Amino acid sequence: NAGVTQTPKFRILKIGQSMTLQCTQDMNHNYMYWYRQDPGMGLKLIYYSVGAGITDKGEVPNGYNVSRSTTEDFPLRLELAAPSQTSVYFCASTETSGAFFGQGTRLTVV
Amino acid sequence: DAKTTQPPSMDCAEGRAANLPCNHSTISGNEYVYWYRQIHSQGPQYIIHGLKNNETNEMASLIITEDRKSSTLILPHATLRDTAVYYCIVRVEETSGSRLTFGEGTQLTVNP
Numbered sequence: 001n002a003g004v005t006q007t008p009k010f011r012i013l014k015i016g017q018s019m020t021l022q023c024t025q026d027m028n029h030n031y032m033y034w035y036r037q038d039p040g041m042g043l044k045l046i047y048y049s050v051g052a053g054i055t056d057k058g059e060v061p062n063g064y065n066v067s068r069s070t071t072e073d074f075p076l077r078l079e080l081a082a083p084s085q086t087s088v089y090f091c092a093s094t095e096t097s098g099a100f101f102g103q104g105t106r107l108t109v110v
Numbered sequence: 111d112a113k114t115t116q117p118p119s120m121d122c123a124e125g126r127a128a129n130l131p132c133n134h135s136t137i138s139g140n141e142y143v144y145w146y147r148q149i150h151s152q153g154p155q156y157i158i159h160g161l162k163n164n165e166t167n168e169m170a171s172l173i174i175t176e177d178r179k180s181s182t183l184i185l186p187h188a189t190l191r192d193t194a195v196y197y198c199i200v201r202v203e204e205t206s207g208s209r210l211t212f213g214e215g216t217q218l219t220v221n222p
């Protein structure tokens with residue numbers, strides 16, 4: 001049981017490039033979330049999903065897209081990377097007893 | 111989800127109890143109180159949650175006032191490794207489909 005796994009751990013992107021942040025959970029949780037955390041700040045919700053085939057916007061969705069074709073996977077897509085998207089990204093899944101977080105992806109856009 | 115208010119920072123001596131307060135005066139009857147912590151750049155970690163009654167687990171105790179408008183997270187014997195940002199969240203249970211949103215939390219520093 002690996003919990004929530006995020007890849008990659010680190011990435012440097014050039015402005016305008018695209019990439020997909022991967023998130024996989026093996027706990028059969030229906031609810032999954034993507035957050036970003038800027039230095040010294042709290043977590044901001046980007047997108048979330050309440051089950052396969054269902055996604056919804058969070059507080060800061062602009063510049064991102066998600067999909068949820070399976071219960072296990074919830075990838076986050078950046079289409080045209082901008083310096084403002086430099087941040088640490090966390091994926092999470094939840095059950096009634098609490099949320100489980102991945103270890104994060106540190107993304108730098110230069 | 112109800113809004114919460116936490117002090118931005120607190121200090122505690124190693125070995126002493128750390129008592130972290132949270133105000134949630136607009137909490138609804140079906141909303142739980144959840145506590146998470148984030149240790150320097152790691153993913154947040156679930157600590158404990160409760161609805162009405164006080165709760166205790168291997169990590170901490172949660173004391174909820176009778177009117178449910180505030181709560182206190184207690185770390186009974188704080189260690190240096192408990193230095194972290196602690197988040198108090200109130201929401202309908204985790205699998206309700208509602209958003210899981212975080213405030214700014216309390217930075218707890220445990221001093222030797």
